[in-house]
Amino acid sequence: xxxxxxxxxxxxxxxxxxFYLRPTLSFVLLLAPPLLWLxxxxxxxxxxxxxxSFFRLDDYSGKVVREFTLATYEQLLTRANLxxxxxxxxxxxxxxxxxxxxxxxxxxxxxxxxxxxxxGFLFLAVLLPLWSSYLVRVYSWKLILAxxxxxxxxxxxxxxxGVLETLLKLPVIGGPSLxxxxxxMFFVFVYVWLPYMILPIQAALERIPNSLLEASSDLGARPGxxxxxxxxxxxxxxxxAGSIFTFSLTLGDYIIPSVIGNxxxxxxxxxxxxxxxxxxxPLAAAFTVVPVVIMGIYLFTARKLxxxxxx
Amino acid sequence: MLNTVTHPTTTTPAVRFxxxxxxxxxxxxxxxxxxxxxxxxxxxxxxxxxxxxxxCLRLIAGFEMPTLGSIQLHGQEVSGRPPxxxxxxxxxxxxxxxxxxxxxxxxAYGLMIKKVPKAEREKRVEEMLELVRLPGMxxxxxxxLSGGQRQRVAxxxxxxxxxxVLLLDEPLGALDLKLRQQMQIxxxxxxxxxxxxxxxxxxxxxxxxxxxDRIAVFNHGRxxxxxxxSEIYExxxxxxxxxxxxxxxxxxxxxxxxxxxxxDTFSIRPEKIHIxxxxxxxxxxxxxxxxxxxxxxxxxxxTRYLVELNSGSDLAVVQQxxxxxxxxxxxARGREARLVWRREHNRRIGN
Numbered sequence: 001x002x003x004x005x006x007x008x009x010x011x012x013x014x015x016x017x018x019f020y021l022r023p024t025l026s027f028v029l030l031l032a033p034p035l036l037w038l039x040x041x042x043x044x045x046x047x048x049x050x051x052x053s054f055f056r057l058d059d060y061s062g063k064v065v066r067e068f069t070l071a072t073y074e075q076l077l078t079r080a081n082l083x084x085x086x087x088x089x090x091x092x093x094x095x096x097x098x099x100x101x102x103x104x105x106x107x108x109x110x111x112x113x114x115x116x117x118x119x120g121f122l123f124l125a126v127l128l129p130l131w132s133s134y135l136v137r138v139y140s141w142k143l144i145l146a147x148x149x150x151x152x153x154x155x156x157x158x159x160x161x162g163v164l165e166t167l168l169k170l171p172v173i174g175g176p177s178l179x180x181x182x183x184x185m186f187f188v189f190v191y192v193w194l195p196y197m198i199l200p201i202q203a204a205l206e207r208i209p210n211s212l213l214e215a216s217s218d219l220g221a222r223p224g225x226x227x228x229x230x231x232x233x234x235x236x237x238x239x240x241a242g243s244i245f246t247f248s249l250t251l252g253d254y255i256i257p258s259v260i261g262n263x264x265x266x267x268x269x270x271x272x273x274x275x276x277x278x279x280x281x282p283l284a285a286a287f288t289v290v291p292v293v294i295m296g297i298y299l300f301t302a303r304k305l306x307x308x309x310x311x
Numbered sequence: 312m313l314n315t316v317t318h319p320t321t322t323t324p325a326v327r328f329x330x331x332x333x334x335x336x337x338x339x340x341x342x343x344x345x346x347x348x349x350x351x352x353x354x355x356x357x358x359x360x361x362x363x364x365x366x367c368l369r370l371i372a373g374f375e376m377p378t379l380g381s382i383q384l385h386g387q388e389v390s391g392r393p394p395x396x397x398x399x400x401x402x403x404x405x406x407x408x409x410x411x412x413x414x415x416x417x418x419a420y421g422l423m424i425k426k427v428p429k430a431e432r433e434k435r436v437e438e439m440l441e442l443v444r445l446p447g448m449x450x451x452x453x454x455x456l457s458g459g460q461r462q463r464v465a466x467x468x469x470x471x472x473x474x475x476v477l478l479l480d481e482p483l484g485a486l487d488l489k490l491r492q493q494m495q496i497x498x499x500x501x502x503x504x505x506x507x508x509x510x511x512x513x514x515x516x517x518x519x520x521x522x523x524d525r526i527a528v529f530n531h532g533r534x535x536x537x538x539x540x541s542e543i544y545e546x547x548x549x550x551x552x553x554x555x556x557x558x559x560x561x562x563x564x565x566x567x568x569x570x571x572x573x574x575d576t577f578s579i580r581p582e583k584i585h586i587x588x589x590x591x592x593x594x595x596x597x598x599x600x601x602x603x604x605x606x607x608x609x610x611x612x613x614t615r616y617l618v619e620l621n622s623g624s625d626l627a628v629v630q631q632x633x634x635x636x637x638x639x640x641x642x643a644r645g646r647e648a649r650l651v652w653r654r655e656h657n658r659r660i661g662n
Contacts, residue, residue, distance in 0.1 A: 209405065209407065211403050211404075211405055211407035212407050212409060214372075214374050214394070214401075214403070214407065215401070215403060215407035215409075215468075216409075216420070217373075217393065217394040217395045218372055218373075218374075218394045218395075218399075218400055218401045218469075219395075219400065219420050219421035219424060219468070219469075219472065220395050220421050220424045220425060220472070221395055221420075221424045222395055225424055229420075229423075229424075230409060233411045234409075234410070234411055306411070
């Protein structure tokens with residue numbers, strides 16, 4: 001009776017002591033699962049993808065030839081495929097730019113002016129859409145942007161139907177209705193990815209001590225100069241982080257282009273159809289490498305521009 | 312409350328506060344302060360935290376606008392003018408160096424804003440780095456510097472603009488004691504060299520006494536006393552000043568009457584009191600009180616005694632350890648003694 005309760009804690013104590021005295025072992029045990037996940041599932045699959053892109057599809061048999069070749073990349077660089085890449089990249093760039101322009105003032109307000117209450121409310125407002133299904137939201141937008149949808153109706157009430165029609169007649173961004181145009185697709189992309197831009201920008205702005213802004217104005221800088229010389233450079237890592245999200249998410253998305261828009265191909269949709277319908281896994285893999293390369297170049301440039309100097 | 316100190320004021324003061332108040336909601340951070348800060352002087356604003364000294368500094372810089380009253384810089388009304396339109400510069404408590412710029416870029420910031428040509432900017436940055444004794448450091452990043460070095464960069468960044476008034480907000484607070492003492496001497500030397508009005512905010516009375524030409528002692532948003540270090544130390548105007556600047560014994564009521572014959576409150580500095588043998592003869596012009604040494608604290612350079620007077624109150628006494636050892640002084644505990652000091656060291660306190 002007297003010995004029994006004391007052996008139980010002793011065993012735990014021994015285990016605790018065992019690990020306390022071997023911090024390296026504890027670290028290894030704790031880090032092994034995430035590292036395995038990261039190494040095998042993330043990087044492993046990415047690597048498999050990269051290898052696939054150097055195989056090719058035999059046109060006659062429809063089978064993948066598992067030999068090293070650059071033929072698939074040659075195919076990737078044909079006119080039609082380059083169009084898809086340019087279309088996707090320019091959409092991603094415009095969406096990122098628009099998200100940045102919309103997110104910065106809001107992030108600035110949340111970080112520097114909002115009271116704790118307002119801040120909480122705005123956070124909720126920014127995050128709330130992310131709690132609902134992405135598909136539901138995209139299909140809702142299809143209805144909102146449709147010819148008989150609320151946007152057309154509202155513009156008609158304002159007597160601005162003419163403006164919408166003129167815009168839809170424009171080449172490239174136009175189409176039969178907003179829900180079948182690049183313009184409409186652009187709106188939906190900006191809508192779904194905006195929170196991913198607001199949050200990092202807000203976090204970066206939040207980290208700028210007030211005294212830096214005071215120091216700048218103390219040294220003679222007007223508010224605009226302070227913004228250009230202090231706020232913007234220090235918030236830049238946040239802008240880059242946000243743009244990585246919006247840019248890469250737009251590059252890879254295949255649902256919005258297939259639901260909204262004029263059914264011209266985007267990278268995501270091309271990958272889907274190449275690996276599914278036509279079974280051309282190597283070309284699908286090569287297409288997937290494109291966003292990775294673009295993001296790599298983007299990050300490299302951002303680094304060269306000093307985006308991460310203040311980190 | 313305000314003691315006007317007689318100084319020849321032939322020139323306009325660098326800074327003039329006329330009945331300035333700053334309220335944050337219900338809190339009166341600065342409460343009807345009037346003061347003149349003279350051109351070229353080293354002026355300290357001393358007080359405990361929350362006494363309004365930093366708010367006063369921020370009012371001069373233009374980061375805050377007064378609720379009431381007016382502030383003049385060299386005779387010009389500035390309340391309502393933003394910081395970038397005032398000829399003052401600030402050294403911030405946290406230094407506020409721009410982390411994305413090199414030391415040189417930080418120092419040149421004010422000149423860059425003024426569109427001074429690059430060649431001249433670089434020349435003046437080098438001069439400033441010489442002045443603050445950091446030559447050749449202009450390529451470094453602020454994050455690569457020690458606290459003391461950042462402090463110097465912040466000083467150089469403010470001074471390069473050749474402001475007429477330099478504001479320093481507890482700039483030495485984050486440094487360790489040795490470095491702080493060294494910087495105190497350096498700051499004073501730099502101030503004398505450049506001849507700019509320095510307004511220095513601190514809660515450290517020793518720092519204020521070391522560097523200042525004049526000190527304003529703040530309490531509850533008001534100035535209790537303005538004067539030279541020796542005036543503040545030797546002639547404290549209020550009980551607060553007597554207690555905050557240095558250590559003081561405040562004696563009041565019966566105990567005061569037993570010593571001076573009057574029940575009015577007076578203060579006596581601990582280092583002015585001598586401990587003598589009980590019953591020793593007292594000279595003319597000397598005050599005395601008998602008591603028992605209750606506690607002895609050996610502090611190396613000097614020793615602090617706590618003496619319980621027969622009349623009831625306690626007196627702190629500080630004696631230098633000129634010839635005594637720790638054994639000698641510690642043996643004094645519990646001994647009866649007569650405390651003796653010169654009558655002119657008694658300071659009558661108003662309220």
